Amino acid sequence: MIARQTFRKLAADLDYPRIMVGSRTLDRDAWDDAIDSATMQERSDLLAALEPQLLAATPQGIERSRKWKSASSLSIPSGEDLRQRALLYGDVEALPFIIEALQKCPPAVREAILDEAAFLAVGLSSNAWTASARRCDSDGRSRHREIVFSRAICTELVLHEMAHVWHAPLHGAPDNEGPKRQAIRSIGREKLRSLGPEWELAMDQQEWRSERNADALAEIWMNRN
Numbered sequence: 671m672i673a674r675q676t677f678r679k680l681a682a683d684l685d686y687p688r689i690m691v692g693s694r695t696l697d698r699d700a701w702d703d704a705i706d707s708a709t710m711q712e713r714s715d716l717l718a719a720l721e722p723q724l725l726a727a728t729p730q731g732i733e734r735s736r737k738w739k740s741a742s743s744l745s746i747p748s749g750e751d752l753r754q755r756a757l758l759y760g761d762v763e764a765l766p767f768i769i770e771a772l773q774k775c776p777p778a779v780r781e782a783i784l785d786e787a788a789f790l791a792v793g794l795s796s797n798a799w800t801a802s803a804r805r806c807d808s809d810g811r812s813r814h815r816e817i818v819f820s821r822a823i824c825t826e827l828v829l830h831e832m833a834h835v836w837h838a839p840l841h842g843a844p845d846n847e848g849p850k851r852q853a854i855r856s857i858g859r860e861k862l863r864s865l866g867p868e869w870e871l872a873m874d875q876q877e878w879r880s881e882r883n884a885d886a887l888a889e890i891w892m893n894r895n
């Protein structure tokens with residue numbers, strides 16, 4: 671269950687959206703009070719009401735929603751369909767968690783993940799493995815993102831990483847997460863620190879925001895039957 675303090679930050683991240691919860695309208699000034707006075711169930715309902723805003727929190731999320739709306743099919747894939755379509759490298763023990771996560775997330779997210787991501791797992795039944803670095807399915811179609819799991823895998827963790835993929839740059843798009851975020855990939859956190867506190871602070875704020883978003887979406891999806 672999301673902590674109240676984290677929830678208040680999450681509402682601020684989303685600029686206190688105006689939403690309807692039951693018969694009640696929440697707007698900017700009412701958010702903090704609503705979070706503070708909510709029971710566990712009400713907090714869970716409030717969080718679930720934020721799903722559209724969490725999905726649309728980045729231009730990439732908005733673009734993936736748009737792609738889904740223009741190409742959506744209404745058929746619901748079976749577990750077997752998902753097993754066929756999910757591209758997993760490494761330890762097959764990861765598969766049940768991945769399938770359950772694909773069944774719990776919204777269809778738009780499921781299709782984006784199946785389309786864009788390959789799953790890699792190590793540490794469940796193997797200590798190491800090697801394979802081609804090209805992540806292609808049997809039709810030769812490649813994936814441009816990877817989600818990597820250790821033995822700590824659980825369904826909520828798969829959902830969390832899937833939420834990150836939802837907000838990640840689209841295939842072929844320039845990495846528009848900003849130079850500071852690109853920098854950490856290439857030079858690492860220690861060197862980033864040496865550039866000065868404002869770099870580290872900017873990085874941390876962006877990272878924490880992204881982690882709060884992924885945690886919130888994973889919690890919402892996990893609570894869904």
Ligand SMILES: [Zn+2]
Nearest residue numbers: 830834881884
């Ligand atoms: Zn994360």
